[in-house]
Amino acid sequence: MIRSRCIAMGILILLQLKMVQAQSLKVATSSHYLQKEDGKPFVWIGDTAWELFHKLDSTGVDEYLTTRMEQGFTVIYAVVLAEHNGLSSPNAYGELPLRHLDPATPNLRYFEHIDYVVNKAQSLGLYLAVLPTWGSYVPNKRDGDRSYIFTPQNAYDYGSFLGSRYRNKPIVWVLGGDRNVDNTEANRVWDSMATGIQMGNGNTQLMSYHPAGESTSAYWFHKSPWLAFNMYQTGHARKAMPGYQYAEAHRLLDPPKPFLDGEPAYEDIPIKFWEYIAQKPLKELDSGVIDRSGIIRDSTYFRGGFFSDRDVRNQAYWGLLSGAMGFSYGNNAVWQFVEVGKNSVLPSLHTWREALRRPGAEQIKHLRLFMEKWDFSTFVPDQSIIYGINRPGTSHIRAATNTDRSVVFVYTPVNQVIVLNSPAHAQEVYKVSWFDPRNGRTYVQEDVALMEQVEFTPPEETDDCLLILELKK
Template sequence: MRLLLLLLLFAPVALAQSLTTKPVFPLKVSDNGRYFVDQSGKPFLYHADTGWQVFSRLTTAETREYFITRKQQGFNTIQVQLSMNPDSVNRAGHRALINYDFTRPDENYFAQVERGIQLADSLGLLLNITPFWIGCCGEAYGIGGKHEVYKANGPAKARQMGMYLGERFGKYKNLTWNLGGDNDPKSIRAEIVALAEGLHAALPGQLKTYHASPPHSSTDLFQYAPWLGFSMIYTYWREKPNEWTDPQHQKHVYEAALEEYNKSDRMPFILGESQYEGDGSRYANDIGTPQQVRRQAYWTMLCGGAGHAYGHEGWDFPKLGTAKGRAYDWRTILQYPGGAQHMGHVRRLFEALPWWTLQPDQRHTVLVSGYGEFMKDNYVAAAMSEDKTLLVAYLPRATNAVGVDLSQFKKTQLSIRWYDPRTGQYSQPTSLPNQGLKKFSPPLPMQDDWVLVVKGE
């Protein structure tokens, strides 16, 4: 059957409105604890880019260029590091700390950070800031590093640094905070907690999370911490476990998301990191295709997530260079299809729908067949709205028909459409009564992934 692909008429309008209408920061947690809202009560879909080293690698003019590019591409949040490495300097030659001392921040460095925060604020962008990255592999401020800055400073100085950050940047409302960085706290837990508590004492109204080592989430480590406002999940894949974690404990994104969704102490969660889009010429580890980064975003949103972060191999803003015969720089990386196009389609789809009402169809009561295998990469994540008028299902491998029990819907007539996550286009709708089990196959050709949207009329 030949289906005409039509441009989705209302989605570009919805995204255009999102780009021109600034959220009223700071964010807060919804009444049901599942998602973020701004100060006006409007749901906020956390849609982030991982521009981790923007403060240390770019000038103010380049930062403006980067922020504007990502905003135009549909991102509303940037995840950044205040500083990743204690020896790294910004473009003006300043380090974050004098003599690696938490009580001696370099005002020149922090003034540059503030200019970046101001730019983001003027554009209506949320920043999620990690103060001092603790690191996975001895490359940062934490365990095994050259200076082991956290341990050398101790809890009292860490708390003082948290207070300083809160007082220094407290006037800006477009901020959330991210403790840790690529690792569990381990032997520096006291210092991490002290920094978090100092920050929270100075900024109780700004949400905070923790960036653990994969596949751990923030609540695996700090579930009842009074400063923890939302959780971050962080995982890779089962087939190719990450080199610094236990292969027996790797999970697909949807597995980690459902585990987080089902915890009794409810709070919003996001996918903070997973595979990074790239071709592997710069980095061999954690690199994914556009289809892989798409599916991880859709899996998160349809398994109860409040948002996600897209990763790419330009996170450290490389200058023009070559690797394995390919020329690259941070500007060309910003045009990778996953980030420049496909992630915008994710936001278009969900912001045109009441995404915050979606509940994961974990027991397959609506999507009853063709949902693939749990713990495999063909698993179909599906979610139905609380009022039983909307179903969204993501097929990571569009090879089989899926069976939907239409009688689960409360509307008498239903509209069935397929959304192409590569182009942001919908198929022509089909109308059916909400009776019985129906099977639906994606449009031809059955390439990669598709999204099924069933909506009551």
């Protein structure tokens, strides 16, 4: 253990010597997306690796972060005071985060490993969305009437410590952690923590709030000066969750702020997983259903099924064409870093290493290609382009143009005929192509003159896909 820790610290020193200089992020003038210091729009594609600081050693950190960087991710979500017994179960090096369970007295040895993760991410060009604590450690109705470690005063002290220690790092702070703000004390704690972070870092890093499922940070903090962008969570309750409706609502808020879904349905997670846990705790299930590590042996037990890569794509492209500043991916095995021989909270189909290259994660590079090639920062949601009835559900279509309306984007979650009204450039000729988000392939079809209503039929080879119309000049 001592030798491995010395090696890890040696690597940390090397990383610091050749660190990638990260540009700080800020809200664009349009208030619809984030941008870097050089003015380029920031492509936010995150992975919810909540237990990263808590569960992995430096070797695991290197493997995880390098893989995600290669797949096209740009942001990694991680929690300092983790959900999985984060106060009482030590990290990979035997360290607990706090002394005497007091946020005002952090254990600096615990934070040495966080330093390593932050610096490794920076060396790979990744940003971190860091949650100072999971929301269960702040007073809330969901966790009931019990003792909580945070008060407004120690939340300020803790926030100041974090802000000062990581003030020059590629970090966006995310308060909350799957909890709503349902009492005055909680509101005071989060405001104090935000103020402390800003005091420590000189107000140089952006901040948001991660709420519980089917809720949004805008309910409590939209007009708070520390909230740079809104985050909502559509969650894991059902297929075809209409995240685009959340996006539409956020576009109407005053003042305007960027927004995104901080936790859409995770790939491979059981639909409404909490119902199964409530019926029978994992430890009581027969080993033929779930083994001692929480890995699923009989998936048919979960009668509602699981979310797939297709569900991931639906939320990603629905959100982008509805005005979201980016996308958050998650995999059920990865967020909790499931390993054989170790306990997990939710039943999982895979270990975290097996899940790293699941289809939804591998398809992220195509999402990033789409965002960069077509400059997502210019997207303008426009449902008026779609002709006919377009109900919510598994076949719901979303559309957007760019700022000069020279390109039209239409996403369909199923292979179906799309009928469009003529855009602004009626009777002009458009190049017609289809983008397959499963593999990044583009199919080019014959040019078309848009007059009144025009039908478009996707290639047979596609499933869900994007219709792209480019005005020919």
